[in-house]
Amino acid sequence: xxxxxxxxxxxxxxxxxxxxxxxxxxxxxxxxxxxxxxxxxxxxxxxxxxxxxxxxxxxxxxxxxxxxxxxxxxxxxxxxxxxxxxxxxxxxxxxxxxxxxxxxxxxxxxxxxxxxxxxxxxxxxxxxxxxxxxxxxxxxxxxxxxxxxxxxxxxxxxxxxxxxxxxxxxxxxxxxxxxxxxxxxxxxxxxxxxxxxxxxxxxxxxxxxxxxxxxxxxxxxxxxxxxxxxxxxxxxxxxxxxxxxxxxxxxxxxxxx
Numbered sequence: 001x002x003x004x005x006x007x008x009x010x011x012x013x014x015x016x017x018x019x020x021x022x023x024x025x026x027x028x029x030x031x032x033x034x035x036x037x038x039x040x041x042x043x044x045x046x047x048x049x050x051x052x053x054x055x056x057x058x059x060x061x062x063x064x065x066x067x068x069x070x071x072x073x074x075x076x077x078x079x080x081x082x083x084x085x086x087x088x089x090x091x092x093x094x095x096x097x098x099x100x101x102x103x104x105x106x107x108x109x110x111x112x113x114x115x116x117x118x119x120x121x122x123x124x125x126x127x128x129x130x131x132x133x134x135x136x137x138x139x140x141x142x143x144x145x146x147x148x149x150x151x152x153x154x155x156x157x158x159x160x161x162x163x164x165x166x167x168x169x170x171x172x173x174x175x176x177x178x179x180x181x182x183x184x185x186x187x188x189x190x191x192x193x194x195x196x197x198x199x200x201x202x203x204x205x206x207x208x209x210x211x212x213x214x215x216x217x218x219x220x221x222x223x224x225x226x227x228x229x230x231x232x233x234x235x236x237x238x239x240x241x242x243x244x245x246x247x248x249x250x251x252x253x254x255x256x257x
Contacts, residue, residue: 001028001029001030001031001064001065001066002027002028002029002052002063002064002065002169002201003026003027003028003029003062003063003064003065004025004026004027004028004048004051004052004061004062004063005026005061005062005063005064006024006025006026006060006061006062007022007024007025007026007051007058007060007061007062007063008020008022008023008024008025008058008059008060008061009021009022009047009051009056009058009059009225010059020225021042021044021047021224021225022044022047022048022058022061022225023225024061025044025061025225025226025227027048027220027227029201029203029218030201031201032199032200032201033201033202033217033218033232034195034200034201034202034204034215034216034217034218035202035203035204035216035217035218035219035220036204036206036211036212036213036215036216036218036219036220037203037204037205037206037212037220037221037222038205038206038207038209038212038219038220038221038222038244038248039221039222039223039248039251040223040248040251040252043222043223043224043225043251044222044224044225044226045205045222046173046174046205048203048222049171049173049203049205051063052070052078052082052169052171052203053075053078053079053082053084053171054070054073054074054075054078054079055075057071058071065081065168065169066168080109081167081168081169082167082168082169082170082171083162083163083165083167083169083170083171083200084162084170084171084172084173085155085158085159085162085170085171085172085173085175086158086173086174086175087173087174087175087177087178088178089149089151089152089154089155089158089178089179090147090154091158092154092155092157092158092159092161092162093146093154093157093158093161094146095145095146095147095148096145096146096147097145097146098142098143098144098145098146099131099138099141099142099143099144099146099149099157100119100124100127100142100143101119102146102157102161103127103130103142103157103160103161103164104119104120104123104127106161106162106164106165107120107123107127107164107165109164109165124142127139127142128142130160130164131157131160133190133193134153134156134160134190135186136152136153136156136186138153138156138157150183151178151179151180151183152179152180152182152183152184152186152187155175155176155178155179155183155187156186156187156190158175159175159187159190159191159194160194163194163198163200167200168200168201169200169201169202169203170195170200170201170202170203171202171203172191172202172203172204172205172206173205174205174206174207175187175191175204176188176206176208176211177206177207184208184211188211188215191204191215192215202216204216209241209244209245209248210241212244213239213240213241213243213244216236217232217233217236218230218231218232218236219231219232219236219239219244221244221247221248221251223251228247228251229244229247
């Protein structure tokens with residue numbers, strides 16, 4: 001269970017640009033929940049993810065995951081239990097390494113490298129089976145540089161890489177935003193399958209309201225550092241885009257978007 005309790009975060013404190021984004025913000029995410037997070041620009045979506053991952057530190061409050069107070073952990077130690085896919089396809093893999101080399105590095109997460117070959121050839125069939133599930137032909141291109149892949153292919157690789165190790169929490173920060181509609185749809189289908197098969201607790205920020213409605217078990221709409229809409233269970237299953245569009249447009253206009 002992920003618990004954020006009475007989180008406060010102020011940017012540019014004491015200046016004319018002071019922005020109190022979070023004020024006593026609390027959120028609980030149950031194990032195995034897939035939470036889609038939407039909201040206007042500046043609503044706190046990405047800041048929320050960054051505080052969970054350790055990229056940003058709240059001014060006060062607590063963040064626990066399971067029985068661990070992760071606020072006491074630096075970002076690199078949180079990464080042992082968290083997988084993350086960012087908006088840019090270039091951020092999730094090393095373009096100058098092959099697909100095989102990228103997967104070998106990810107396969108060794110949380111384990112010492114020592115003086116051993118970087119690529120364990122005995123694991124190639126396992127890597128190939130993971131790539132086959134993407135239905136993009138990547139399993140036949142394992143010797144190709146990741147930098148030569150299309151945006152959709154590279155994001156699919158980033159998602160596979162992020163979830164190869166035994167992680168407990170998956171963070172998706174607008175991971176379809178840089179892709180064309182067809183690639184975005186394909187990546188969401190892969191995402192749903194991976195999350196379901198691995199039973200991962202997942203937080204996904206997206207600007208695509210249809211994705212937020214169709215995917216995941218819970219929908220959270222953020223505005224001004226607060227959750228103005230929180231829908232889950234059967235209500236979420238019955239949800240249509242039209243049900244949240246009015247509220248989304250309202251807060252977007254209020255923010256000048």
